[in-house]
Amino acid sequence: MLVGVYGSNEGLENTPDSPNGTLLPPPKARAGELYVKKHIAKFGLPVIPIHRAVLSTRQDHVNFPKRLHPNNAKAQRILAEAMQARAACFWATDCGRGCSIKANYQSTTVHLPPALATGNLDILCNAHAREVTVGSDGKANGVIYIDKVTGQERAVKGRAVILAASSGETARILLNSKSNRFPSGVANSSGLVGKYIMDTVGASLGGSVPAFENLPVHNEEGAGTHVYIPWWLYKEASKLGFARGYHIEFGTGRRMPSLGTGGASPGYGKSYKEEVRQKYGAGIGFAGRGEMIPNKDSFCELDPTVKDKWGISVLRFNWKWSDHELKQAAHMQQTFHMIIEAIGGKPGNVSRTKEEAIASPGAIIHEVGGGIMGPDQRTSVTNQWNQCWDVPNLLLNDGSAFCSNADKNPTLTIMALAWRASDHLIEEMRKGNI
Template sequence: MPFLDTSKTRSPRYDVVIIGSGAAGGMAAYVLAKAGVKVLMLEAGRKYDPATETPMFETNADAPLRGVDTPDKPNGFFDATIGGWTVKGEPYVVENQKEKTWVEGAFQNRNKTDQGFMWWRARMLGGRTNHWGRVSLRLGPLDFKPKSFDGLGFDWPISYEDVAPYYDQVDQLIGVFGSKEGLENNPDSDFFQPPPKPRAYEHLIMRGGKKLGIPVVASRLAILTKPINGRAACFYATSCGRGCAIRANFQSTTVLIPPALETGNLDILTGAMAREVTLDAQGRATGVHFIDTATGKEEHVAARAVILGASACESARLLMNSKSAKFPQGLGNSTGHLGRWLTDSTGSDLGGQIPALENMPLHNEDGTSNMHTYGPWVKHHEAKAGKLGFPRGYYLAWGGGRTMPGMGAATSSLLGNVYGKKLKEEARRYYGSFVSISCRGEMIPNEQSYMELDPEKKDQWGIPVARFHFKWSDYELKQVAYAQQNFADLIEAAGGKVTRPPEKDGSKAITAGGSVKHEIGVTRMSAEPKDGVTNSFGQLWDCQNVVVADGGVFVSGPYKNPTLTILALAWRACDRLIDGMKKGEIAAPV
């Protein structure tokens, strides 16, 4: 069976062992297994099957506490999350910026920015791909060369042209809807699926955007609007965050892992917590030590090469814990860049109410669980010229309409002190008339944002835990303050009223570091060993048969969600690995 017991594996030595099963790990398994490479995947969490575990047709009334967020289910009861901000027995440590003290990371308040850094970890097969927002934006030419454009941050050692063929392949494999717009630094795809039509509130936002000169165009989401590769189109049953039993959205567990298993070349061990990459005397990787989480027993698997796809910070922690006589500061850390340059996307939001949407007659508001339209950033040159007061931008996203109500849906200052029949009438009047606009913006890497190992604290498996330092710079604070006014202008141009004044203090408007869950950069690629951790194909400069395939290799943190690029870069890295293994250039000795 391809799903194995950790007490034994089908092979004494695999070609490749992959750590992690999400976007990076899943794509690596797909590409390698399809090429005939014998692969073992290690997943720290449990097995998960969306086909049988997705609550497609259950309502919030069927859930405990009407489905509200809890520490164990931070995105709501039905969300396809095993893990979260806090994982039992697996602490991490953060620097409290206000008090300058070290505290264990167990935070739930994403709006409390002085708490340090929030680290989201999935503990399930498929990782975060089971519940992500499916926003699939390509990085553009300026995103790969930001320092050359405005003098800030760092350039990637690759260009858009290097990655574009892999974006094309990913689009054709997973399915992304969108529209060609021809906007600078927002590359179109020749393989977009047809986008769904805008909803009523989105038409009003489009009208407001036209007044303000803000482009409002079709979103780009990894959700099928027509069948592809044997997968059915979305029929608008439920939130994508629950997972998808019919495979209409992209999840590693439905799109990448099943075809990889069908080749017979992939074995999977769940409940396998990787502890360190093992090395020989020459510093070449020979396999991975891991903990069987069911028994607590330490085991080892041998392999010719190792791929890290555990998520950026988890992969960096693993490398830091992979110490040897040759690499006393951790594998990949010979030039001191491991764990440095941690970034996350900025986040901020503002709500409003649109009177034109009150008492709307019942109408079809079916659609995907995310916005059908969005506002791409187009002010690159204005920002570069200093006209905006900050150097890097953001895109606009929104939500509204008659989505499934949850607890508090009828709670509003607009309702007044009413009860009984009047309360029901007022709730029906205002239901569906509220909108929320948010941004996802670029963070420029800074030296005060990084991770390291805590010198004392260990997790329940005896593995040293991560310790985070994080700080937004004035660039990001000014960006979200500008965005707040942008939100208010757009709501008012759409005929609405903001529910509170826009926040002018960026430190109060921005969400906590890590809360957007786009953490990247801690194992960045570089053109020269002195400037990073990996080469342009994700291979460690210190050890060529170890490949980092997740978001840790990002050199900058563009305002575009990273998953699509992780998928493309992982595919590219695996093609290089396959070629190197065929030529005998990349392999541990037999």
């Protein structure tokens, strides 16, 4: 309700249904997306509306605030105003560049304005956090940061400290927070800060589709992808040779700003223009996004020599894909090849090896882990409420607390866990435990 997510309930194991009235109506699939759906149904691949944090209709500013903040008139008023300030998507611009009408979900346009309107939020700009400070009672009591304008060191104090600097930087701040009590970094008695880092497994393949050539010009813009293919091979899991699964995102059609020429040969003049007109919109691209299983060889640590311009140690990264991820990436490419052939297209080249098929670590930009959550303080950094076992008033509210990295893109799960953790923190503060 607060974020605004479009999608549909399909009753699929991989994409659990949301409570009635939660999802906004999804946009229609485009011609190319429908074409793929029609031709791959025989393989049992579902093509369904993607869940995307974009308003397809305006938010119900009358009822949602009451349900989100019962018995809190001020919060209801502020939220109602914030919801009224968001317009529904007009399906015409590139969401990756930000959304000036606030249809897509961004913390800068959706969360920060109402939080500021409460009068309870101060934002310190140009503040580069270096370390968490811990009092003699073992509790976190603030953060030391560098004022990037003056270069001066400054400190802020707090009853609780929440790190959400993105998983790598959160691990870096923890590791740089050394004290007598925590000589290897705060909250690191397990030695696991920076360990078990993950990205999403990625592989891609493109092609061109003669059936999409020379189509009458029509509007194919929208809010990015409108449909996707969730993981479908549960029943064949034992035959695949790798654990877990992936989903497929794909793009077709004439869209800005990536003006694809659909494979027109290099050239110039009239014949080139004609070929571009024929083939523009005939390209298709598939990208797999799969689950990575955490492993002990993928970790970050403080670099012993390299420091940033403020003299703070930077991270260095160690990475190893297991055979599960490598085989999964090869499987992705083979699937994309099969799909492109099934729609009568010409696929690009499948990589020669599984090592070539997989995207580089970090390339999918879904970095998580490094402060993993778990039931035991010897084998994890945080508990189920994102609280550090060693320092319960220090919370890791970003992807660092992920102890696995399912195929789903991570941000909405980061959000959900952060919300759950924040509710728990408020309760603990009310009870006087923190």
